[in-house]
Amino acid sequence: MAYAPFLSESQLERVRVFTKPRQVAAGDVLYNPNDDTPPVYVVIEGKIRIISLAGGVEDTVTTYDPGQFSGELLMIAGRRSIYRCQAVEASHLLELSAQNLRTLISKDAELSEIFMRTFLARRLSMVSHGRTNVLILGSRYSAQTLAVREFLTRDGHPFAYVDLDTDSSSQELLDRFGVCSDDVPIVVCNGDQILRNPSTREVAQTLGFNSNIDESQVRDIVIVGAGPAGLAAAVYAASEGLDVLVIERAAPGGQAGSSSRIENYLGFPTGLSGQELANSAIAQSEKFGAKIMVARTVEGLNCDERPYRISLDDGQQIAGRSVVLATGAAYNQPALPNIDRFTGRGIYYNATFMEGQLCSGDPVIVIGGGNSAGQAAVFLAQNTKGVRMLVRSAGLAATMSRYLVRRIEENPLIQVNFDSELVRLSGDDHLEEVSWRDKSTGEVTTRPMRHIFVMTGASPKTEWLAGCLSLDPRGFVLTGTDLDGVLPPRPWPLARRPYMLETSLPGVFAVGDARAGNVKRVAAAVGEGSIVVHMVHQVLADM
Incomplete structure (x- = not known):
């Protein structure tokens, strides 16, 4: 994680307005893994270092000298810390809180580019080198091992992986953590938290992926699904000042995130992977203040009153003045009993x-x-x-x-x-x-x-919407003029007709692969996610 630009004197002065000074002694720990979102530290005098504790072994990742700053994407996302940050020697620092960081990058275009480019480069380095707070001990023959690795990869969270079938040191690691191969996958978090054959939701809870989200807050817009359509809606809605929450049952990216290379997406003549597209969109939406809740399943929509309430798998309800359904579609399985x-x-x-x-x-x-x-x-x-x-x-x-x-x-x-x-x-x-x-x-x-x-044809997973919205015979959500002549589950209560991407329920929209008549292209999904925000503004203005 060596990407560490030096800020000029004029840049430091502009940063200083948003910070508070801090004096630390040699050896002082500024934050540890799993601490609530840590601040960014700008070094004025002295030196600090970043330490990985993956597997309980202390490893210096990098150091920062005067003019340099700590931090990576978790400060933008508001997640818990991955590393330990410690003073190497007596140091004079500027402490920039996560909230003030977002304010800074929203007001200063030059510093926004410096911080965002640095944070993205550091996260890529963390992922490629596996220097992190998560160690997975697993097997290539274990379905749950693959599920956890896929979840963390698509979430963009770095991890170290040891294949117990091939690694010569695997027994030593099993002995160190007091586990056996029957427990695979074993996920070691923050050096001392050991999860045996965990679900992806357990991993997300242990790492605090959703700890910064206030579930009691009424949102301007709740987006269900974090594929290209949902992430596009999040970027545009948050950039225009709306309070945005995205709920994703797995990890962001949607069906496009499973693509090794997309070559017909506008502006990328050499192509890009679905994961690259998703990672950039996640960082972009969080930069503007959108919150993304992962590893949570939506099980129902209470459409009896406004604001609407979305029921999650644990019974928790999320309230939203408007709802955008970007749930996508899942590949159809071949009809085989043992698949x-x-x-x-x-x-x-x-x-x-x-x-x-x-x-x-x-x-x-x-x-x-x-x-x-x-x-x-x-x-x-x-x-x-x-x-x-x-x-x-x-x-x-x-x-x-x-x-x-x-x-x-x-x-x-x-x-x-x-x-x-x-x-x-x-x-x-x-x-x-x-x-x-x-x-x-x-x-x-x-x-x-x-x-x-x-990679067969896909079907929407919209059973939880039955009784609230009009669906076509295959379960896709009807919107706009496609609702003409269709008797909805609930009468349309307004004098105006539904907007182009609006469902049979006012203020509830459908975009991307879940919408009837969708065009199955990533660019089309992004386009729908972008333009739906204009309609959301119109609905909110009428409330």
Whole structure:
């Protein structure tokens, strides 16, 4: 985490207005891992250091000299600290609280760029080097190990990982923490908090991901879902002064976050990964003051009164003057009775670098004929023995961008089986063998196979909205003119008609893949998330 620019004298003077001076002695600890959001420290005289305690071992990450400053993205997000910060020698510091930091970057464009670029670079360095407050001891054959790693990766939280199947020091680590391999994954947080086979929600609670969120506060806008549409709505709403809360059942990124590379997104001619897009959008929304609640599931909408109340999985209710539904859609599973048994053990719904590592050198199957499937096939062909695509239709042209079709056709490592469907999975602790059927001939082919990536058509998860909103026969949310002639569950109470992205309930909007008639492109989702804020303003002005 060496990215540490020096502030000029004029820049220091502008920062000083938002700080308070602090004198510290050598050895003084300024904050520890898991402390509430720590301040940024600007060094005027002396030196401070940042220390990682991952796995209980003290490791100096970096030091800061006069003119430099501490901090990274957690100060913007308002999360708990990851490292220990300690004075190396007697020092004169400027203490910049997280609240004043946000005020500073909102008022000073030059300093905003310096701080944000520095914080982003430091977080990337933390992720790539695994110097953090989280150590995962797990197995590549454990579905829950993969689930925890995926959750932290998509959340952008750095972690160190030890594969107990291959690491020579694994028994020493198990002995040190008093755990056994039956407990995998073992997640060690802040050097001393040990979680045995935790859920992602337990990990989020232990690390305090949502500790800065006041659940009793009535928000201007509550956004359900943190995919591209939800994050775009959060950026624009927060930048325009609205009080924004985003609720995400897993980690931000949505379906786009599972894409290894998106090459047809405006402004990125060389492409970018879905995770890169999500990470930038998260930082951007939090810079403007949006709050993002992760690992929490929305289970109901109380639509009897305003402000509306959204019920969470623990019974807690979140109130909002307006609601934006950006819940996206989930890939449809092949209709096989034992498919859930192999989830994370050979069946995957993401195709990122992490999943790619699990199947390096092996043959893989990708199921689906859309852009997500095409991106996965091209990406996986780089490091696997070969990719076989199973496509239910007779071609790709109608469902996949031409540039992806061309790459698939020209790649000798990718073989496409049209009119084909998966019919059988078998294996013990891990997927070992699969069968598929050629629908045109009825022929069934069986092959040894340990890795299948499911990128099929998607369905909305909108059952919790039944009785409140009008849905189409497939469960997608109807909005705007699509509501014409549809009898809603509740009568429309206003003289005006619903706005373009408004549902059958005033002040409740739907954007992205959950909306009926959506265009399944990342840019379209971002566009809808952006323009819905204009309609939210109109609704709030009428309240």
